[in-house]
């Protein structure tokens with residue numbers, strides 16, 4: 001018998017301007033870097049306020065499979081590093097951070113480590129990273145530059161110089177840097193090709209490495225990590241500012257006011273750019289007592305922007321753009337075609353199904369204002385597509401989001417948090 005499909009989730013309409021104050025779970029990107037650094041560290045490491053959701057659970061599972069001890073302690077994670085070992089099997093799900101950050105760690109393990117994941121994971125780019133790892137001395141049997149694959153760990157990686165094209169994903173570079181201090185010669189990574197996306201995520205990698213005592217030099221598309229010990233003892237995870245996007249958008253599209261607690265004064269998270277982007281879309285931003293407030297003014301403006309650096313914010317921005325009074329042009333995001341789904345095609349298809357006028361560009365989207373109507377909003381197993389449907393549904397009655405549970409990739413209980421925000 002086929003699995004019964006879960007009924008679609010009827011996105012709640014905001015009957016009045018949304019007013020809420022909320023604290024968000026930890027950042028996926030910080031949590032999964034923290035776990036990698038902790039596993040490579042010389043000392044045990046306490047990861048404070050981690051995200052507990054599908055992508056972080058997959059990372060914990062991967063590191064445990066390699067021998068690392070990860071214990072839950074009152075909502076924190078206590079990580080005791082141990083010799084990395086195979087044979088092991090790693091399920092990457094559809095987590096880019098697991099499918100890119102773990103293979104260099106597996107290369108340091110003593111034994112074979114097999115990697116596979118959701119069907120979509122087999123389509124997401126990883127070949128450039130694997131080729132770079134081979135150049136650095138690792139043995140890998142892959143499926144034509146994709147998953148499934150086996151990293152033939154020998155307990156050591158020579159390291160040294162490597163050139164790769166990271167225009168498909170910044171995570172290729174982050175992956176090599178995160179493990180690079182444990183390679184015999186360290187690593188020097190040079191990018192050649194179209195610009196690397198998601199620069200703030202590279203800054204995050206460099207900052208977190210330096211905080212763990214690793215020497216990293218950054219040049220023009222060149223990153224050098226010196227060989228040496230990783231010393232991570234305690235890492236506190238910031239709230240996930242990319243997941244703040246739909247909640248702040250709720251204030252913007254309903255003319256309400258939403259406050260996110262614990263907004264860092266300074267951060268490398270790309271979500272911090274929402275302050276500027278949502279101001280340009282008609283909101284007003286203020287900060288007080290460590291929190292950030294977005295106030296909707298009743299105006300929703302379109303946006304012309306190159307989103308290459310902050311690609312993961314695109315689905316929410318596109319949802320707001322679909323409700324705006326002026327057109328939008330979002331560019332620089334060709335790499336989104338190989339994210340959880342082809343987000344350019346998916347956003348155009350789903351907004352247009354509701355009566356929108358969205359046109360695909362090779363590297364982005366043009367959104368013309370149109371009155372929207374209800375209908376099914378497909379999520380393509382993409383957490384950010386699902387939350388985009390929720391944002392549109394605030395203003396458009398009858399939006400039914402397919403597979404809302406897919407939001408669990410990076411948020412443990414999106415429907416609950418959304419209901420609280422609207423209450």
Ligand SMILES: O=C(O)C1=C[C@@H](OP(=O)(O)O)[C@@H](O)[C@H](O)C1
Pocket residue numbers: 028029030096097168169170171174197198201311312335
């Ligand atoms: O390093 C990270 O934590 C991430 C980097 C980005 O990946 P890409 O550079 O592949 O877009 C981003 O989109 C992803 O959500 C998280």
Ligand SMILES: C=C(OP(=O)(O)O)C(=O)O
Pocket residue numbers: 094095096097312339340384410
């Ligand atoms: C692209 C994303 O995730 P991943 O870490 O799987 O690449 C995302 O969260 O928007």
